[in-house]
Amino acid sequence: MKGTVKQRGNTWTYIMDIVRDPITGKRRQKTKGGFSRKKDAQAALRKIQSELDEDRFIEPSKESFSSYMEFWFTSHYQKRIKETTASSRKYLMDKHLIRENPFANKPLSKITTEDIDAFYNLKLDEEYSTSTIRKLHQLLNQAFGQAVKWKKISFNPVINADPPSVKKEEMKIWSFDEIESFLNQCKGERHYLTFLLAIYTGMRKGELLGLKWSDIDFGKKSIRIQRSLSHIPIKDIVYQRRKRKNQNGKSRFLISLSRN
Incomplete structure (x- = not known):
């Protein structure tokens, strides 16, 4: 890579050819001035040349x-x-x-x-x-x-940043009396069955909303979780197939509704 050092007034400036633009073919240059001594400008130029030779040179991105x-x-x-x-x-x-x-x-x-x-x-x-x-x-x-x-920057400033530790709040769960009181209040309401299933099966909201009649086996008293319903603003409502597996690698889709 070609480079030169020139005196401009009382200071020295280095000019370094970086690469040619692949479209226009024009030379791209890096220029830096303000060096009080010629040898300082030459040292800075050698540093840039070394980085270019070892493919370590990164021209900082100007985009926001x-x-x-x-x-x-x-x-x-x-x-x-x-x-x-x-x-x-x-x-x-x-x-x-x-x-x-x-x-x-x-x-x-x-x-x-x-x-x-x-x-x-x-x-x-x-x-x-x-x-x-x-x-x-x-x-x-x-x-x-x-x-x-992508060589837009030379260093990731987030690496040394100090984000706060996650504070976990203690989960508060209802007692059996509170559950019974809630369900009694909901009887006759439109979503009573949804609340009942959520409490006694542990299914998530998306899994509950994704249920179809074909997922329920009344004979075996079981529900098979096949999909989850999600809301995506651009697409509105989207069904997603469930992929969760247990520790043995088997799909954990079946929930029994049998009572002891």
């Missing part, structure tokens, strides 16, 4: 963080996760990382670990749960990690 995030999410991230997960992560990204983020419009290459930590503290001050902040941390880490792989 928000622009990069939208591109990364649609072109890469959402193609590798379930539709329901993509929908919830898209909401988190749009709300917290783009609309309500102090560094949303900052160049991607200028974002620091300090910026990331300040963002986490902002969300804590706004009283968002530690679980939500950890999800944002995971999104940021994956996005910046990919930016490093």
Whole structure:
């Protein structure tokens, strides 16, 4: 790679040919000035030449963080996760990382670990749960990690960031008397059977809403969970096949309704 050092006024500047544009064929150059001594400019030039020779040189991206995030999410991230997960992560990204983020419009290459930590503290001050902040941390880490792989930045600032630990709240469950009181109050209501099944089978909301009559075997008093109903804003309602397995590798789809 060609490079040269020139004097401009009282300071020295290096000029380095990086690569040629694959479309226009024009040379791309990196220039940096302000060196008080010629040998300092020459040392900086040699460093750039060494990085280029060893394929370590990265020209910092000038695109904004928000622009990069939208591109990364649609072109890469959402193609590798379930539709329901993509929908919830898209909401988190749009709300917290783009609309309500102090560094949303900052160049991607200028974002620091300090910026990331300040963002986490902002969300804590706004009283968002530690679980939500950890999800944002995971999104940021994956996005910046990919930016490093794509050679848009040289370092992932999220690696040294300090997200809050998830605070687990003790689960409060109803007593048998409370369950009986609730079901007595619901008798005659439209969703009584839904509540009854939820309490006595442990099925999730999506699994309950995804049930069909063909899933119920009245003779064997059992329910086979075949699908889950999810809501995705763009597609409205989507059925998803269940894929959960137990420790033995067998599908855990059957729930017995028999009483002892």
